[in-house]
Amino acid sequence: GHRPVPTRIGQDKPVFVYKLIVSGSIEERMQALKEKKSALAAGILNAEGMDRAVFAESDLAVLLAPLPPVSDHANGKL
Secondary structure, three states: OOOOOOOOOOOOOOOOOOOOOOOOOHHHHHHHHHHHHHHHHHHOOOOOOOOOOOOOHHHHHHHHOOOOOOOOOOOOOO
16 A cells, blocks of 8 residues: 655655664564564454554564674674
8 A cells, every 4th residue: 555645735846754763673673573564464454444553572672672782893893
């Protein structure tokens, strides 16, 4: 499906939305999980047409697991 484009009342110029996600962050994990759940939900809908995607305990464990050590290169130190 097509997602609606964010707009302001009276806005007649194109609107661009950028989502910045830091590598190795919980946001990156959440984005990957969201994409996985979206693909799953696309095929599984209940009678009203609403998806029932929820976080499973295993999903939360993955999101809240300790992050790997950040290398000096990733921190911008050479």
